[in-house]
Amino acid sequence: MLLSSIWQYVLAGVVVGAIYALVAAGFVLIYQVTGIINFAQGEFTMIGAMTAASLAAAGMPLPLAALLAVLAAAVVGALCYLLAIRPAAKATGVTLIFITLGLDVAIRGAGLFVWGTNPLSLNAFSSGTAITIFGGVLPPQAPWVLATDLVVFAGLYLFFRHTYAGTAVRAAVANPPIASTFGIPLRAFAFWSFVVAAAIGGLGGVVIAPIQSPTFDMGLNLGLAGFVAAVLGGLDSLPGALLGGFVLGIVENVAGGLLSTGWEEGIGFLILVIVLVLRPQGLLGRAARRA
């Protein structure tokens, strides 16, 4: 009895963890390229979810609504970089932390203005009954969520390993000054890291919208969870983001299910604190780039 309910929590954790992994991938991308921890990352997911849900509710076909939602998130990501990060290029680490913190709060506030406080809803992408695995149940949306993870992470892997541009980005990450002398455009990479991270976050928002009725303030908790996942996996490791996302999703759900859901949020952060103390470079990360 207990075992079957734990299994159910694990399955639920896998679905949530897949979204955490997408948010974490955005953190890792931006951190690797710019060295900035982007506190606003969760808000890109909120924008994706809210845009898709509101456009679909207005009668737009789902694929178009999803595309526009991802575009909207990408545009916000571009604006964040151009209006707030680029002008502060010379700022120190703490100032940049505060700037992305300000962006986080501002975007959430903008979401409140645009969409109000009521949760929106979006139908599952495919109708059908829940999927049963060994007696545990997955919602019909789950395959879409997992497929999105597969596509995004496979895409990132192919880009970094098998394209010229991807290799250039890796060079820029490994040694910015030397990469720069070889004509690698560091600023352009920083810009695109924000755009792509925002688009990935937005996509995560679109696919989670049918499971979690999106609200204007969903970005804070999702962003923080994505953070924990990224730190857990290793801030400089994309495979780490994937692993960290699933581990966090599962642990949070199992522990939350066994204790009480109210403590669930706290568990994630407790994990974060433990990881930061015992293994600050994360499960798959190399030694911390900056102490």
Added chain:
Amino acid sequence: MLLRSTAYGRIGVLLLLVVAVAAWLLPPYYTGLIALVGLYSLVTIGLNLFMGYAGQVSLGQAAFFGIGAYGSAVLATRYGVSPWIGTIVGAILAAVVAYALSFVALRLRENLLALATLALGIVIGVVFSQWDYLGGTSGIKGIPGFALGPHLFGLRDYAVLAFAVLAIGVWFAGNLVRSSFGRALIAVSAGELGAQALGVDAERLRRQTFVLSAVYAGVAGGIYASYQSYIDPTQFGFLLSVQFVLMSVIGGIRSLWGAVIGAAVVVALGQVLQAVVPLVLPSARGDFQQFFLGIILVAMLILLPRGIAGRLAEGRA
């Protein structure tokens, strides 16, 4: 520059006198706001010591404010302890928690320290909302107010109390910053290795400053609980921590009087926004101020990274 002496002290005494007079002349609603400015300033001074002088970062200061408030409120409502003593106990409690957490948090720097303090702030917030002893999500109601003998405190008294405590806080912090302790702090924030080479125990110094910042927040929180007469977990959330950072940044992160400027600006801004925004956008509801707080935080950091007090000091230099 940093070791400026008496001029600020005189300005400070003048400011306190102005506030004391204003508290008697203004309608009670405004004196209540003045009290709030005083309490927030106190938290921000502690934060400035930790962030501006010691060069660290804390995104969880609202938690210490909350610990002070809950400590005092629980003692007063459950055990009938006077808020005067409750506030002191609440501050000690905040200090103890900060001391314990410092072993975890202060091993980290910059990005990861920001993350860890943010996470710890949220974990403490979860404890507030999930621990039935603390009233859970509905919080604690009917917290007794301060009293001097038979005289129960009104909003005016709270304004004076807040600024009196603030004056002590500024005086203490001002002396601290000018002492060898303060010079060692600045040395650590400028370059830890260099400071250590000169015999400064950087880790100990950071820990002491962190604990001190928690004491400032705890004292303010203890007074806040009685001033407000009810508290619940939503009052001590992430948004309040962001507001403390904003106050610190607006006033000038490495300035003591800047904290008062920052707190006053943020409180005034909140009032203006609450009055103006619904006129322009009648549908606006909820915490819509956060949009403006975020924009202002970003704009300040880009345009005026040393804050208003920092800017004034530059102008004079």
